[in-house]
Amino acid sequence: MKKGAAILLGMFILIGCSGRQPAIALPTAPTPEPIPSETSGLTATSTTLGDWLPQDPKPRLDGCDDFIATLPIDQAGGLTQEELIGQLFGIYLDRFHKPNLGSVCRLVGASVDKVTLDQRIAFLAQEQNVDEVAWVYFSVQVSSVSTNWVAANGELSADGWIRHKTLIVGV
Numbered sequence: 001m002k003k004g005a006a007i008l009l010g011m012f013i014l015i016g017c018s019g020r021q022p023a024i025a026l027p028t029a030p031t032p033e034p035i036p037s038e039t040s041g042l043t044a045t046s047t048t049l050g051d052w053l054p055q056d057p058k059p060r061l062d063g064c065d066d067f068i069a070t071l072p073i074d075q076a077g078g079l080t081q082e083e084l085i086g087q088l089f090g091i092y093l094d095r096f097h098k099p100n101l102g103s104v105c106r107l108v109g110a111s112v113d114k115v116t117l118d119q120r121i122a123f124l125a126q127e128q129n130v131d132e133v134a135w136v137y138f139s140v141q142v143s144s145v146s147t148n149w150v151a152a153n154g155e156l157s158a159d160g161w162i163r164h165k166t167l168i169v170g171v
Contacts, residue, residue, distance in 0.1 A: 109140070109161070110139065113137040140165065
């Protein structure tokens with residue numbers, strides 16, 4: 001934490017605990033009325049990956065350890081930052097295509113759909129001690145439900161693909 005932030009936080013705590021101001025009762029919010037809609041009376045259902053793919057009875061973690069993707073400098077020359085990050089993330093995903101990997105991390109297919117540099121997250125590069133950060137949009141195809149790839153975001157498809165996943169990656 002930066003020194004200025006610690007001092008400011010300390011000031012908030014001291015002001016909040018000073019006891020000089022009498023307590024004020026805040027009004028309670030009224031209970032909202034339900035809004036009628038065209039969907040009234042419909043029942044929500046949930047679809048999971050397990051509806052389409054088999055459950056691995058003994059999920060394995062073999063080979064699911066951390067991996068850092070690398071690219072030879074002669075292959076990186078002339079690439080834009082987005083292209084370079086896309087290439088590296090593609091190498092990272094290819095690592096999980098091996099049949100001897102445990103079902104928890106093994107992929108049947110994968111694609112890098114888009115890479116976007118975003119100034120709103122640029123501060124993360126310094127925080128994570130990397131040169132650049134970017135959003136990576138990708139899709140993965142899994143063979144069983146016992147997988148780490150269903151975590152976080154994405155849309156499940158009946159063919160085992162999890163599409164529209166996003167990550168912030170550092171290079």
